[in-house]
Amino acid sequence: MINSRYAASMVNRDHWIPRNIDLVTPSSARLYDYYLGGSNNFAADRELARKVLAVAPQIRATALANRAFLRRAVRYLVAAGIRQFLDIGAGIPTVGNTHQIAQQLDPDIRVVYVDNEPVAVAHSELLLSDEPNAEIVEADFRDPAGVLDARETRALLDFDQPIGLLLCAVLHYVPDADRPAEILASYREALAPGSHVAITHITGDDQPDALREVAELYATSQNPGQPRSRDEFTALFAGFEVVEPGVVYLDQWRPERPEDVGEHPERSLAYGAVGRLVS
Numbered sequence: 001m002i003n004s005r006y007a008a009s010m011v012n013r014d015h016w017i018p019r020n021i022d023l024v025t026p027s028s029a030r031l032y033d034y035y036l037g038g039s040n041n042f043a044a045d046r047e048l049a050r051k052v053l054a055v056a057p058q059i060r061a062t063a064l065a066n067r068a069f070l071r072r073a074v075r076y077l078v079a080a081g082i083r084q085f086l087d088i089g090a091g092i093p094t095v096g097n098t099h100q101i102a103q104q105l106d107p108d109i110r111v112v113y114v115d116n117e118p119v120a121v122a123h124s125e126l127l128l129s130d131e132p133n134a135e136i137v138e139a140d141f142r143d144p145a146g147v148l149d150a151r152e153t154r155a156l157l158d159f160d161q162p163i164g165l166l167l168c169a170v171l172h173y174v175p176d177a178d179r180p181a182e183i184l185a186s187y188r189e190a191l192a193p194g195s196h197v198a199i200t201h202i203t204g205d206d207q208p209d210a211l212r213e214v215a216e217l218y219a220t221s222q223n224p225g226q227p228r229s230r231d232e233f234t235a236l237f238a239g240f241e242v243v244e245p246g247v248v249y250l251d252q253w254r255p256e257r258p259e260d261v262g263e264h265p266e267r268s269l270a271y272g273a274v275g276r277l278v279s
């Protein structure tokens with residue numbers, strides 16, 4: 001459901017542009033919005049996005065496949081009993097956000113979104129202003145205390161009950177130098193048995209040349225990226241048991257119809273998997 005303030009903001013674009021944001025340096029949130037056909041991006045974002053699409057046109061299909069993975073993963077987690085989600089690196093709201101997918105299945109499901117990008121946060125605040133069971137926190141994945149102890153997080157999520165931790169298309173913005181495995185361990189330690197994590201991540205395993213060029217272009221943005229290999233991606237699930245079908249390209253993860261996979265799932269440029277907390 002789109003509320004009236006959010007709908008108005010789509011018409012009057014000034015509503016959603018927060019003050020003091022960097023309009024000159026492209027951001028991953030706004031690039032992704034562009035790939036998905038959204039309008040919450042600026043000239044510098046569009047210029048870089050066009051360069052990315054020129055060297056790797058499959059990025060647009062990757063973004064769509066990533067959203068489709070998110071939808072399937074949320075439904076899977078709800079079927080597995082999850083009734084609350086922590087969606088980190090949630091992005092600028094688009095079609096089929098986590099609370100909308102989950103609450104179709106159970107309206108009482110609670111969702112906390114986290115992002116460190118001002119446009120994503122401002123837009124989410126508008127979208128969620130009438131939603132009692134969903135909140136946005138402006139925080140950085142690399143600051144687990146800032147995420148886990150935020151007032152909104154504590155108000156909505158019960159850490160004695162299973163949580164679905166979503167990290168879709170965000171960890172490739174956390175380089176090894178920032179120690180993503182150690183950060184993930186902090187989140188894992190806060191989770192109750194039965195919790196799950198869903199992760200998607202860009203890889204250059206099958207298309208290294210295209211990915212190298214994409215990484216070079218993203219190095220000029222606010223979010224330089226680090227693609228990871230299959231082994232590096234799998235290692236992010238330490239302490240979790242990866243559920244069937246394991247680590248696969250996005251379209252191969254529990255497709256709704258066999259024909260959704262296509263002949264070249266590796267063209268999605270990204271792995272996806274879901275892990276269950278080992279208790």
Ligand SMILES: C[S@@+](CC[C@H](N)C(=O)[O-])C[C@H]1O[C@@H](n2cnc3c(N)ncnc32)[C@H](O)[C@@H]1O
Nearest residue numbers: 029032089090091115116117140141168169173
């Ligand atoms: C490609 S979008 C993914 C959006 C959504 N998760 C999805 O899969 O459709 C990546 C998002 O991660 C956010 N992000 C990047 N680094 C982050 C960090 N360190 N902490 C929080 N959010 C981050 C960006 O601002 C952006 O909104």
